[in-house]
Amino acid sequence: MYGDDSFDARGVLAGLAPAELVAVIDAAEESLAGAPLGALSEDGLLDLLESREQARRKGVAVDAALFVEISDRGVYRRAGYNTMHQLLTQGLRLGDCQSKRRRVTAAGIGSFTELTGQRRDPVFPETARAVADGAIGEAHVMVIEEVMDKIPWSVDPAERDRAEVMLAAAARTLSPSGLTMVGNRILAHLDPDGTLADDKDRRRQAKFRLSAQDRQLMSAVQARMTPQLRAEFEVMFTQWAAPGMNNPDDPDSPHGAADQPGLDPAVLAAAAERDTRLLGRRQHDALLALLAWANAQFSSVKPGNLRNQIVVTVTDEDLARQAGIAWTATGTRMPVSDLVKIAADSVPHLAVFSKATGQPLYLGRAHRLASRAQRLAVFARDRGCTAPGCTRPFTQCEMHHMPDWQDGGPTDIDHLGGACGTHNRWNGKQPGDWESTVLTDGPDKGRGGWRPVGRAGPWIVNPLFHPDKLRVGPDVPEAERTPPPTVNHRLGASGPPDSRWSSEVETPTDISIETTAVHLIRGTYRAA
Structure with missing residues (x-):
């Protein structure tokens, strides 16, 4: 049946139940894995790659619709979970990152049910249409959601809607990284001086998160600080990260703040002469010393905790x-x-x-x-x-x-x-x-x-x-x-x-x- 353009897959699949359609997809994937791809021409391979990616992107819309239905009806409780996040991360073993992508995508392009029982339109309607057409994928939706989240709340709603239309149109021809550049230009146009962002927007974007440990047991930090937190950090680093202070490689290095009472300036000056650490390392050691000091205060107040x-x-x-x-x-x-x-x-x-x-x-x-x-x-x-x-x-x-x-x-x-x-x-x-x-x-x-x-x-x-x-x-x-x-004990047969x-x-x-x-x-x- 290769090369037969007259084959009507939709006609064959019409009337099948959702579970039967999934079984057909599974069987098609197995057959495709063993298909003689070497018999295709170079143009045929490129056409197949494009068609397969389009089909994969259409599956994003199906995943979002399935997410909405399970979420609205609380079906995750049937599997023994209290939230959709638990069902995805633990029941399907997707992990936090992929679970978040599924949830964000469904929140943007899904049609959830209102308390009145009516289906509401997607938050990003043009984006939903582009996904349904197979023109954009999950990564594009994540970029669009991130850009839209950064638009200040004081921007006129009509301008926000226009921004979503522009982003969805650009996503049809650009990669996610290229779409990010377009989004930055839209943000610069809507708020060129950064004066529309208020405290509500800053609090909404504030975060300080420790990433998982890597193979060397090191951890990266994902942070977006409010001006107040940055100011507090800068004051602390001025005192605790001064050259010569809190140096774990120098047994004679002073500990604490540089201006603490009783600290001999000559001792600090001598320690600073011996200090070869760069700024980033000094700030790391300063934060370590400060946290050790703070934790010591609490442990002495409540030693049983x-x-x-x-x-x-x-x-x-x-x-x-x-x-x-x-x-x-x-x-x-x-x-x-x-x-x-x-x-x-x-x-x-x-x-x-x-x-x-x-x-x-x-x-x-x-x-x-x-x-x-x-x-x-x-x-x-x-x-x-x-x-x-x-x-x-x-x-x-x-x-x-x-x-x-x-x-x-x-x-x-x-x-x-x-x-x-x-x-x-x-x-x-x-x-x-x-x-x-x-x-x-x-x-x-x-x-x-x-x-x-x-x-x-x-x-x-x-x-x-x-x-x-x-x-x-x-x-x-x-x-x-x-x-x-890897065994799904909840969803599998007992x-x-x-x-x-x-x-x-x-x-x-x-x-x-x-x-x-x-x-x-x-x-x-x-x-x-």
């Missing part, structure tokens, strides 16, 4: 050889060599070892709230939220009873697990809810397991905070393999129960922490 102190878990083996990676309660991976530097002037507050704790880890039903010792022990075991796919660190977690407290769950270490606020409320007995337990056998013994209510499949653990414990590969026995996180898991919780002889030491490092500030 784990959230205002650096809490680290590390194996005793790595700690002894001063190598490897430690985990903080905030989710940061830290080289053990850095941990040793931080703890140089501190005394480890608590160390927990399997079968050698002596801490009150079992409180039965006498108390609903977990003790500080229990929280530290749970952190050592879980490191973060135990819900499948969740990336929330332990400092953003609550103590989750397994089973729930109202169902008789005791406040004992073998019935507790870390869960962020959202997932701590997952448990229930209705379809769409989840049940949880502490596993008592198998390779993940002692860790929290989850599964949707009514599903007979295996308990699901969160592998994100324990990548070192993943057991996969052909050399690992089937019974010991970690269930892969299977028979796995004999490796048990919903009956027995009191173990230990707390399944195994050679893990927990060190609570109190914030310290070394005065000049």
Whole structure:
């Protein structure tokens, strides 16, 4: 059928249900993957590439319509999620970035339902038409949304609508980067002097976000500061980032602000002579010193609060050889060599070892709230939220009873697990809810397991905070393999129960922490 221009695909597909159409698309993709592309001419290959990209872009409109329908009807709850974001990031495993692109695209070109039941027009109607035509893709929509978001609210609505029409028209012939240039020109035309932007616009665009750690455990910062925050930063850097101040490479470097009382100017001048750091490094070290000082003040005010102190878990083996990676309660991976530097002037507050704790880890039903010792022990075991796919660190977690407290769950270490606020409320007995337990056998013994209510499949653990414990590969026995996180347990068909898991919780002889030491490092500030 190659080269047959008379083939009418729409006629063949007319009347098929949406699920049948998706099955046809899937079958077509498989057939296309094995098609003899080598038989096509050069012009045929270029035509196929253009047609395929057009079809892919039309799929963006379908994704937006599907997003709208699921969102309006709250279908994500049927899969056990509270928001569309959770369904996309965890259920479909898209991740935060792609989930955001889907949500932003649907918000711009989707026709959502009003409270009155009427469908409203898309926020960006011309953009929606261009996507439906297959002329522009998701990246174009993201650029258009970003430009439109930067237009000050005081601009006349008719001018805003005209800007969207111009952007959609330009997107039909330009790449996303070229469209960005057009958008900047439109913004410059609408507000050439920058006088229309007000405090509301600045607050709307303000952000300070830490990116994920890279392979070198370094983190980038995405920031858009208000004038007030920039002014505060500049004043702080003038004092704390002065040459010679807060230099970690100079043991005689003064710490704190350059104008602090009691600081000898001669000492600062000598330290400045020895200081070879560039401005960026001095500002980094200044911010580090300031935060260490601030955290030390809070840790002394509320010494029992784990959230205002650096809490680290590390194996005793790595700690002894001063190598490897430690985990903080905030989710940061830290080289053990850095941990040793931080703890140089501190005394480890608590160390927990399997079968050698002596801490009150079992409180039965006498108390609903977990003790500080229990929280530290749970952190050592879980490191973060135990819900499948969740990336929330332990400092953003609550103590989750397994089973729930109202169902008789005791406040004992073998019935507790870390869960962020959202997932701590997952448990229930209705379809769409989840049940949880502490596993008592198998390779993940002692860790929290989850599964949707009514599903007979295996308990699901969160592998994100324990990548070192993943057991996969052909050399690992089937019974010991970690269930892969790529399996969509919520949306897939339920299977028979796995004999490796048990919903009956027995009191173990230990707390399944195994050679893990927990060190609570109190914030310290070394005065000049």
